[in-house]
Amino acid sequence: MEDVAILGYGPVGALLANLLGQAGLSVAVYERETAIYPLPRAVHFDGEVMRIFQSAGLAERIAAETRPSSQGMHFVNAEGQTLMVRRGVEGRGPQGWPNNWYFHQPALEEILREGAARFPNVTVHLGREIADVSELDARFIVGCDGARSLVRRAIGSRQHDLGLHQPWLVVDLLCNAAAPRVKALPDYTVQLCDPQRPMTVVNVGGERRRWEIMLMPGDDPARLTEPGIFWPMMARWLGPDDAVLERATVYTFHSVVQEGWRRGNLLLAGDACHQTPPFLGQGMCAGMRDAANLAWKLKAVLRDGAPDSLLDTYESERRPHVETFIELAVKLGAVLQETDPAKAAERDRRFSAGAEMFDFPQPQLGPGCRADGPPPVGTLFPQPLLPDGRLMDEAIGPRFALVGEVALLADRQHGAVALPGVGADWLAQRGLRAALLRPDRYIAEVA
Numbered sequence: 001m002e003d004v005a006i007l008g009y010g011p012v013g014a015l016l017a018n019l020l021g022q023a024g025l026s027v028a029v030y031e032r033e034t035a036i037y038p039l040p041r042a043v044h045f046d047g048e049v050m051r052i053f054q055s056a057g058l059a060e061r062i063a064a065e066t067r068p069s070s071q072g073m074h075f076v077n078a079e080g081q082t083l084m085v086r087r088g089v090e091g092r093g094p095q096g097w098p099n100n101w102y103f104h105q106p107a108l109e110e111i112l113r114e115g116a117a118r119f120p121n122v123t124v125h126l127g128r129e130i131a132d133v134s135e136l137d138a139r140f141i142v143g144c145d146g147a148r149s150l151v152r153r154a155i156g157s158r159q160h161d162l163g164l165h166q167p168w169l170v171v172d173l174l175c176n177a178a179a180p181r182v183k184a185l186p187d188y189t190v191q192l193c194d195p196q197r198p199m200t201v202v203n204v205g206g207e208r209r210r211w212e213i214m215l216m217p218g219d220d221p222a223r224l225t226e227p228g229i230f231w232p233m234m235a236r237w238l239g240p241d242d243a244v245l246e247r248a249t250v251y252t253f254h255s256v257v258q259e260g261w262r263r264g265n266l267l268l269a270g271d272a273c274h275q276t277p278p279f280l281g282q283g284m285c286a287g288m289r290d291a292a293n294l295a296w297k298l299k300a301v302l303r304d305g306a307p308d309s310l311l312d313t314y315e316s317e318r319r320p321h322v323e324t325f326i327e328l329a330v331k332l333g334a335v336l337q338e339t340d341p342a343k344a345a346e347r348d349r350r351f352s353a354g355a356e357m358f359d360f361p362q363p364q365l366g367p368g369c370r371a372d373g374p375p376p377v378g379t380l381f382p383q384p385l386l387p388d389g390r391l392m393d394e395a396i397g398p399r400f401a402l403v404g405e406v407a408l409l410a411d412r413q414h415g416a417v418a419l420p421g422v423g424a425d426w427l428a429q430r431g432l433r434a435a436l437l438r439p440d441r442y443i444a445e446v447a
């Protein structure tokens, strides 16, 4: 019997396979398809997710195939007025890496799969559709099986609908870098809040750019990529001489969170337990955070004698965290997707004093395996560079750690590795002297 069976080998299942493989657990992955999903989906992940890839030993490999960016995301109306900006972050962000990365999802999934292949204790079964979880023989079964999750049905989770359901056309274009109109495209992400036709424009990297185009009444989804229909929609940006259409599909964007991420030995992660409209570029990121939260807890229960109830803290911690992101994405969607010209004009007047600036949320985990206190307890500890040039997590490894004042930590080794001096300034600014970090680098307790 395996320690863990993972159902679904999308990005979340593939990352989880890496993290569990690295932890020395025996893992079997089952995936219906034989090839990586080819249609356009995620293009952005954040610094926290790069830090998780670092913990899986894959950061350098992924950084080489991914575009880091210090730029933000601009909500702009049809006349070019900037309404809102999600700020960019210059240089090395708080996670020890640039805070925004743009990528081609099939290329990322390929690297994650190569990563999982490093571990002889991970076996992958492609082309294996699972019709019933009773086919799987493992101590724990994790459903990373996407929006139509089979494991979710077996758990009997309850769906909470956060209200946004809207079809969009999603296309990737391969652009001619020498074309003047391509050169004129902004490097930052644009959310075009045009009531005639809301759109998102992203520089994915290399010659590839992403357009997400909201469907309007009267659109025939099957015909939107016909040249006579597609290029007039793109007229503001590019024409047929500037780019070729690489791939396209229509999705309905959803905003839902499931209640019930665990029943007995069944667990959920990724789109199987939450879906967000992509206006913050955070859907996959949330799934990667699920994997990072769950991986160390599964190892603790299966190998280190932690009580089984530790796994109940997975949903109690993660669900409120992901809800914060989805609620913000829904609010941004209401700004972007306004199609009534009068209401759009009223919206634009609200921002006439200047653009509203915001950052990604940094929510506290819900109650669980952490002290019962205000932030920064339950939030992510930053990743400083150490004097020896290493990033902090390299010095810690996948375990608990005490960081903070030299005087307080110099002699202390309570099973957790102690790093005296590390993060002391960050803590002092918050009136604190030391912090206990969990293997996923969230703060369990402060002194």
Ligand SMILES: Cc1cc2nc3c(=O)[nH]c(=O)nc-3n(C[C@H](O)[C@H](O)[C@H](O)COP(=O)(O)OP(=O)(O)OC[C@H]3O[C@@H](n4cnc5c(N)ncnc54)[C@H](O)[C@@H]3O)c2cc1C
Pocket: 007, 008, 009, 010, 011, 012, 013, 030, 031, 032, 033, 037, 040, 041, 042, 043, 044, 045, 128, 129, 130, 131, 144, 145, 146, 147, 148, 149, 150, 170, 251, 269, 270, 271, 272, 278, 280, 281, 282, 283, 284, 285, 286, 287
């Ligand atoms: C247009 C668009 C843009 C997006 N942009 C972003 C972005 O910029 N940033 C971001 O973070 N996220 C973004 N997302 C979200 C992101 O793409 C998803 O959250 C992510 O791909 C979900 O990964 P997953 O592994 O949970 O599920 P999936 O990728 O859906 O994988 C599930 C896998 O399970 C397999 N499976 C299902 N059932 C079975 C079964 N019974 N037996 C065997 N195998 C099974 C499926 O074949 C599939 O391979 C975007 C999504 C869309 C649609």
